[in-house]
Amino acid sequence: MTQAALAMSMTAPDPVEARPDARLVARIDSACQRIAPLWPLKQFVAVNPFLGFTGQSFAATAATFERVVRTRMLMPRAFYRQALDDGLIDDAALTQALSVHPSAGLDVDQLMQKARVEAGPSSPPAVVATVAEVLDRLAQGDRYVSLVAFMIDEISAFCASYFDEGQANWPNPARKLRPYAAWRKLAAYDRNPEVMGLTGFRKAVAGLPADPLQAIGLIIDRLGIPERAVEDYLVRALFDLGGWSAYARYIGWSAALDGRRDDTLRELMAIRLAWGFALFQARTDAAFKLAWAQAMEEAARLPADHRLEETPELAVDLVLHEAYEIAVRQKLVAKLATAARASARMPERPPLQAAFCIDVRSEIFRRALETVYPHAETIGFAGFFGFPIEYVPIGHASGGAQCPVLLKPAFIVCEAVKGADDVAEAEVLGLRLLRRRAAKAWKSFKVSAVSSFSFVETAGLGFAAKIATDSAGVTRPVPSPVVDGLDPEIAARVGPRLTPGELGGRVTGFNDAQRVAMAEAVLRAMSLTGPFARLVLLAGHGSTTVNNPHASGLDCGACGGHTGEANARVAAAVLNDAGVREGLRAKGIDVPADCWFIGALHDTTTDAVTLFDEDDVPAGLAPDLAQLKARLADAGRLARRERSALLGIRDAVDVDGALIARSRDWSQVRPEWGLAGNAVFIAAPRSFTRGLDLGGRAFLHSYEAGRDDGHRTLELIMTAPMVVASWINLQYYGSTVNNAAFGSGNKVLHNIVGQLGVLEGNAGDLRSGLPWQSVHDGTRFIHEPVRLNVFIAAPESAMDEIMQRHEGVRDLVGNGWVMLHSLGDQGATIRRCVRPGVWRPHECAGAPRAERDAPRHVLTAS
Structure with missing residues (x-):
C-alpha cells in the first residue's frame, strides 16, 4: 500500500460501540485524575507530581506509591542516617515525629536501631501486577527480553509521532484520528511486536472494540482483574507511561480552561491496556497462567487502606523523614521568631519602591x-x-x-x-x-x-x-x-x-x-x-x-x-x-x-x-x-x-x-540553581523579614492584613501564590527523593522529542520533572527534600474560613502537603495549623540565637 493510500485509509473512523457501565467510567476518570499534568518545553512550569493524591495524607500517599505504583517518594535510609550522624536530627525531633505517626509502633531507641541498618524489601501485603510485569518476572530480570521496556518504547514512539509539534520531518499519517483509533490503524501494519515473539499481536488489537472505553471494559473483564483492584490497576497502567500520561493530562487540563472536555488520557489508557491484553493473549503456557492467577489472588487481597503497620520498613523511613523535616522547621521558626524587625528607620515617602516576583x-x-x-x-x-x-x-x-x-x-x-x-x-x-x-x-x-x-x-x-x-x-x-x-x-x-x-x-x-x-x-x-x-x-x-x-x-x-x-x-x-x-x-x-x-x-x-x-x-x-x-x-x-x-x-x-x-x-549543565533550596513561603509586611538572611530559600509575598478589607487579598494569596509555591516545592522534592520516577534524569543524555519534552537517551518514556543537575552538584544535594513551610501574618480565623471554602487548600494543609503557620505579635508568636480550626504554639519559637544562626547545611549524596 502506498503512503497516500495508507493515509487515506486512516481517516475513516471505526463505528462507535456501546459505552461501558457508569461505575467503570467513574473508576477510569478517578485514575486519570491521579496523574499530574506536564507542560511542554516551551512553557515548562513546575507541577506537583503528587497533585492527584493531595486528597489523602502524605503518609498514605507514600504507602500508595509503594504498593500500587511500586516506587518510593522518600530518600534512601542512608540519607537520614547521615543526618543523625551530623546532628541534624536530635532525640526531640524523633520523639515528635513518632507522635505524628503512632501507628509505626516504635519508640526512640527502636527507631535509632532501625536507622542504623539498611532497609530490607518493603514487601507490601499485596500489589497490583501488570501483564508485562508478570512476564518480566518469568524472564527472571533479563533486561534484554524485558517486555515492560519494549512496550514503553513502542508506545512512546507512537506518542512522539502523534503529538509532535513540528520536529518530525515525516508526520504521523493517522494524526487526524483520535489517539486510540490512530494507534489501532498503525498497529495493523506494525510487525515489531511479532518480531519480538508476541504472536498474534495485530490480531489481538484488531479484535478489540473501536471505542476506547468499551475496550478498557472488555480488557478488565478478560484479564480477570478483581473488583477491589480495578482502579489501582488503571492507576498502575498510567504510571507505567508516567511522562506521556502527564502530557495527555496537560492536554485535558488546557481544554478544561477553555470550557471543553478532552479524553486524550482515557485513550492513552486504552492503548496501554490494549498492549497488556495483547501480551496476555500471546502467552498460553502453564507457567504464565499460574503466575497470572497468583497475581490476581494477591490483588484480590489488597488492603482497604494504607496502614503503616503493614509496611514496617516504609514506616521507619517515614518517621525518619518526619523527624528530618521537624529539625529543619525548628531552626526556621526560631529564626523568624527572634529576627530583628526593620532596624533601619524608613522615610515616610521612600525614594524607590521596587516590586519583584515572589520567586526565591x-x-x-x-x-x-x-x-x-x-x-x-x-x-x-x-x-x-x-x-x-x-x-x-x-x-x-x-x-x-x-x-x-x-x-x-x-x-x-x-x-x-x-x-x-x-x-x-x-x-x-x-x-x-x-x-x-x-x-x-x-x-x-x-x-x-x-x-x-x-x-x-x-x-x-x-x-x-x-x-x-x-x-x-x-x-x-x-x-x-x-x-x-x-x-x-x-x-x-x-x-x-x-x-x-x-x-x-x-x-x-x-x-x-x-x-x-x-x-x-x-x-x-x-x-x-x-x-x-x-x-x-x-x-x-x-x-x-x-x-x-x-x-x-x-x-x-x-x-x-x-x-x-x-x-x-x-x-x-x-x-x-x-x-x-x-x-x-x-x-x-x-x-x-x-x-x-x-x-x-x-x-x-x-x-x-x-x-x-x-x-x-x-x-x-x-x-x-x-x-x-x-x-x-x-x-x-x-x-x-x-x-x-x-x-x-x-x-x-x-x-x-x-x-x-x-x-x-x-x-x-548548571547555569544557575533555579529554585533549588526552596522551603518557605512568607506572606507578611516586609518589616517582618527585612534584615533577615533567608538564603534564597523563601517565597516572599507582601501582605498587610490591616489594609485587606474582608480578607479578599488573603484568599487570593492562599488559593493562588501559595498553591503555586507548593507545586514548585513538591516538584523539587520529587526530583530530589526519586529522580528516576519524578525527575528527568541526566541532562547530558537528554534528547528533545516532538518539541514537547525530553527522553533520557534515545528511547523510553517522556521524562517529567527536573534534571538531576537541578538538585545535585555532583557531590552533594543542593535542594533539601522538605515540604513547604507557609507563614502568614493574618488572623487564624480568616485562614480557617478560607480553608473551609476551598477544598484544595484545605487538603494541602490538613493532609500535610504544606505546613501552615500564623505570624502574630509582629512575628514573635508563631502557631501551626494542625487542621482547619486547630492551631498550636510551635515548640521551638524561643530557640537560642546560636541555633538560629547556624549556617545552612547541605547533605552529601548517599
Whole structure:
C-alpha cells in the first residue's frame, strides 16, 4: 500500500460501540485524575507530581506509591542516617515525629536501631501486577527480553509521532484520528511486536472494540482483574507511561480552561491496556497462567487502606523523614521568631519602591538592593503583576499565556514598534519573518535524508571558528533572547504598543473600567496604596541560558514559563495612564503626579536588571532614574557574590565575568540553581523579614492584613501564590527523593522529542520533572527534600474560613502537603495549623540565637 493510500485509509473512523457501565467510567476518570499534568518545553512550569493524591495524607500517599505504583517518594535510609550522624536530627525531633505517626509502633531507641541498618524489601501485603510485569518476572530480570521496556518504547514512539509539534520531518499519517483509533490503524501494519515473539499481536488489537472505553471494559473483564483492584490497576497502567500520561493530562487540563472536555488520557489508557491484553493473549503456557492467577489472588487481597503497620520498613523511613523535616522547621521558626524587625528607620515617602516576583531567587536580589539602597522599599508579588495576558510577538498570529497555569488569559497584548510608522513596523516584521524562514530552510537542509551527509563533508570545516568561539563563550550558540536577532537599534524600540492613547486598540478586551479595576486590584493586592515613591519599579524576571531544553523552567512560573517582561511593561503602562489614575483617585488610591512606574526584567542567571521604556520617564525624574540604575548595578554585583559561592566559583578572579560566561556556555549543565533550596513561603509586611538572611530559600509575598478589607487579598494569596509555591516545592522534592520516577534524569543524555519534552537517551518514556543537575552538584544535594513551610501574618480565623471554602487548600494543609503557620505579635508568636480550626504554639519559637544562626547545611549524596 502506498503512503497516500495508507493515509487515506486512516481517516475513516471505526463505528462507535456501546459505552461501558457508569461505575467503570467513574473508576477510569478517578485514575486519570491521579496523574499530574506536564507542560511542554516551551512553557515548562513546575507541577506537583503528587497533585492527584493531595486528597489523602502524605503518609498514605507514600504507602500508595509503594504498593500500587511500586516506587518510593522518600530518600534512601542512608540519607537520614547521615543526618543523625551530623546532628541534624536530635532525640526531640524523633520523639515528635513518632507522635505524628503512632501507628509505626516504635519508640526512640527502636527507631535509632532501625536507622542504623539498611532497609530490607518493603514487601507490601499485596500489589497490583501488570501483564508485562508478570512476564518480566518469568524472564527472571533479563533486561534484554524485558517486555515492560519494549512496550514503553513502542508506545512512546507512537506518542512522539502523534503529538509532535513540528520536529518530525515525516508526520504521523493517522494524526487526524483520535489517539486510540490512530494507534489501532498503525498497529495493523506494525510487525515489531511479532518480531519480538508476541504472536498474534495485530490480531489481538484488531479484535478489540473501536471505542476506547468499551475496550478498557472488555480488557478488565478478560484479564480477570478483581473488583477491589480495578482502579489501582488503571492507576498502575498510567504510571507505567508516567511522562506521556502527564502530557495527555496537560492536554485535558488546557481544554478544561477553555470550557471543553478532552479524553486524550482515557485513550492513552486504552492503548496501554490494549498492549497488556495483547501480551496476555500471546502467552498460553502453564507457567504464565499460574503466575497470572497468583497475581490476581494477591490483588484480590489488597488492603482497604494504607496502614503503616503493614509496611514496617516504609514506616521507619517515614518517621525518619518526619523527624528530618521537624529539625529543619525548628531552626526556621526560631529564626523568624527572634529576627530583628526593620532596624533601619524608613522615610515616610521612600525614594524607590521596587516590586519583584515572589520567586526565591528574588529574595537574594531584594536583600542586596536594600543593602546598597537602605531607604528603598522592596515588595513581593506574583511576577505576572495581576495581568493575565496572552502576549503575541510581532509577526506571530498567536502567542503564549503570560499568567499562572491555574488561570486563563483574559486579554491579548500584541507586540508592536512603539511610536513607529507602518514602514518601520513592516521592517521589523520583515526581518523576523525572514530570519524565521531562513532558519527553517537551513534546518530542513541539514537534516534531510540526502543533503545532510554532503553538508557535513563539505561545510563542516567552515564551522570550526564558530564552534571554537561558542565553546570559549566569546559568541553565543543561539541569538540573544533579549533582541531576537534584530538590529540593536530596532530591538530597543520593540515592545507592546502600550502608550496611553493606544491601549484600547492594541490590547484586546481592555476598556476604561477594566483598566481601572485591574490597576486597583493589583495595587491593593501588593498593599501598595500609598504613600508612593517617585519611582516604582515593576521587575519581572527571566533567565539567560543556551543549549538548555528546560530553559523556560528557569523563567517566571507566574508568567506560564515565560519571562515577565511583557507583564511588567503592561502593568507599568496601565498604572502610568492619566485616565487610570483619575479612576483610582475615585476609589481612594491617589497616585501623585510625580510618581512613575517603570517596567524591568531581572535576569536571574546574571543578576542584571534591564529597564524598559526609559525614554517615557518624565525629565524631572532623570536624577531618580540615574540613581536607580546605579543602585541596581551595585545590587547585582552583591547578589552575584552571594550566588557564586553555591555555584562553586567563589575563588574566581572575576566573579561577574564567570557568571555571565555561564549564561553563554553551551556545555554548562548548571547555569544557575533555579529554585533549588526552596522551603518557605512568607506572606507578611516586609518589616517582618527585612534584615533577615533567608538564603534564597523563601517565597516572599507582601501582605498587610490591616489594609485587606474582608480578607479578599488573603484568599487570593492562599488559593493562588501559595498553591503555586507548593507545586514548585513538591516538584523539587520529587526530583530530589526519586529522580528516576519524578525527575528527568541526566541532562547530558537528554534528547528533545516532538518539541514537547525530553527522553533520557534515545528511547523510553517522556521524562517529567527536573534534571538531576537541578538538585545535585555532583557531590552533594543542593535542594533539601522538605515540604513547604507557609507563614502568614493574618488572623487564624480568616485562614480557617478560607480553608473551609476551598477544598484544595484545605487538603494541602490538613493532609500535610504544606505546613501552615500564623505570624502574630509582629512575628514573635508563631502557631501551626494542625487542621482547619486547630492551631498550636510551635515548640521551638524561643530557640537560642546560636541555633538560629547556624549556617545552612547541605547533605552529601548517599
